[in-house]
Amino acid sequence: MRPVKITENVYSLRVNHFNRHLFDSLIPLPDGTSYNAYLVKGTEKTALLDSVDPEKKEVLFDYLKGVEKLDYIVAHHAEQDHSGSISFVLEKYPSAKVVTNPRCKEFLMSHLALPADKFIEVKDGEILSLGGKTLEFVYLPWVHWPETMGTYLREDKILFSCDFFGSHLAAGGLFSDERTVYAPMKRYYAEIMMPFRSNIKAHLEKLSKYEINVIAPSHGPVHKNVKFVQSIYSDWAVGEPKNKALVAYVSMHGSTYILVNRLVSALEEAGVNVEKLNLEQFDEGRVAMALVDAATVIVGTPTVLAGPHPKAVYGACLMNALRPKVKFISIIGSYGWGGKAVETLAGMLTNIKAEIIPPVLVKGLPKEEDLKKIDELASIIALRHKGLEL
Numbered sequence: 001m002r003p004v005k006i007t008e009n010v011y012s013l014r015v016n017h018f019n020r021h022l023f024d025s026l027i028p029l030p031d032g033t034s035y036n037a038y039l040v041k042g043t044e045k046t047a048l049l050d051s052v053d054p055e056k057k058e059v060l061f062d063y064l065k066g067v068e069k070l071d072y073i074v075a076h077h078a079e080q081d082h083s084g085s086i087s088f089v090l091e092k093y094p095s096a097k098v099v100t101n102p103r104c105k106e107f108l109m110s111h112l113a114l115p116a117d118k119f120i121e122v123k124d125g126e127i128l129s130l131g132g133k134t135l136e137f138v139y140l141p142w143v144h145w146p147e148t149m150g151t152y153l154r155e156d157k158i159l160f161s162c163d164f165f166g167s168h169l170a171a172g173g174l175f176s177d178e179r180t181v182y183a184p185m186k187r188y189y190a191e192i193m194m195p196f197r198s199n200i201k202a203h204l205e206k207l208s209k210y211e212i213n214v215i216a217p218s219h220g221p222v223h224k225n226v227k228f229v230q231s232i233y234s235d236w237a238v239g240e241p242k243n244k245a246l247v248a249y250v251s252m253h254g255s256t257y258i259l260v261n262r263l264v265s266a267l268e269e270a271g272v273n274v275e276k277l278n279l280e281q282f283d284e285g286r287v288a289m290a291l292v293d294a295a296t297v298i299v300g301t302p303t304v305l306a307g308p309h310p311k312a313v314y315g316a317c318l319m320n321a322l323r324p325k326v327k328f329i330s331i332i333g334s335y336g337w338g339g340k341a342v343e344t345l346a347g348m349l350t351n352i353k354a355e356i357i358p359p360v361l362v363k364g365l366p367k368e369e370d371l372k373k374i375d376e377l378a379s380i381i382a383l384r385h386k387g388l389e390l
């Protein structure tokens with residue numbers, strides 16, 4: 001593999017992982033992913049920015065053929081998909097120092113067993129000159145871990161943003177295409193950054209003071225359309241939720257499904273956009289993406305062993321962890337002889353500061369009066385959505 005030039009003496013060492021299907025043993029990767037290291041050569045020093053997942057370290061070493069001396073390895077983030085090959089890089093370049101912030105140093109010493117004397121600590125805003133290439137370190141804590149930072153290359157106006165603005169997308173071209181990168185970026189934001197919206201908002205404000213020509217994240221393609229990338233993030237993290245309801249459901253014998261279908265029709269007739277997701281085949285990323293801009297979430301569940309269906313429980317657990325900007329929540333479902341499906345689910349959604357619209361739980365097969373209650377629920381939701389944009 002040969003490094004791909006971004007600007008003079010600045011290279012992308014992107015390692016695509018096309019056939020990786022799961023991240024963190026949790027998140028489906030429909031488009032694979034990539035681990036992006038970068039190489040910056042100054043007149044005096046050379047720096048590698050991040051490494052790659054250790055499973056793909058041989059590809060990184062292939063890129064580094066011909067790089068005789070490495071002075072610095074900048075570690076933006078201690079998560080192993082970026083830091084996991086640093087020990088191997090240090091074996092090849094034993095005089096190199098790891099440049100990072102104190103928190104990340106602590107994590108790297110813990111996760112990779114690196115000795116303290118291998119590090120150079122840098123502060124927020126500190127600079128490191130490579131000779132004609134000036135690295136400015138920009139702390140970006142809680143993109144999803146507390147130690148994350150980025151690097152701004154002053155001469156080239158490139159922001160190396162780590163996970164921020166990334167996408168799980170194994171792609172051929174160096175630069176992103178707005179049409180194909182939007183959905184993978186949204187999925188990635190939803191899965192790991194949505195719970196930290198207030199930090200993301202602060203980071204967007206901090207970065208607005210920099211003149212940025214290129215954003216080079218640690219996953220997915222590099223962005224030349226900086227305004228596009230910043231504006232979609234602003235919409236997701238700061239913007240109001242949209243006139244959209246997520247109906248996430250599971251049904252065993254069809255009764256809950258009848259309620260779900262009636263609700264979806266009634267909501268659409270009332271002018272509410274609906275995303276309907278069957279939790280039977282769970283795609284965590286689809287659920288997370290839908291939560292980015294939905295104003296309302298309705299969980300549909302039958303009653304199993306006196307409680308909600310386990311897949312509805314998992315859905316509620318995921319929603320609660322992701323802390324979306326949802327404004328309204330409700331629950332619908334059917335039961336055979338009793339149980340506490342509603343109480344259990346409601347008790348699991350405590351992180352979401354939303355109004356609970358009275359649930360509709362019916363006995364057995366829904367009857368006409370049950371369906372009327374569903375229509376009423378749809379009317380209440382439509383009323384609450386008045387004024388929200390599509």
Ligand code: FEO
Pocket residue numbers: 077079081082144145163218219
């Ligand atoms: Fe891509 Fe948080 O590591």
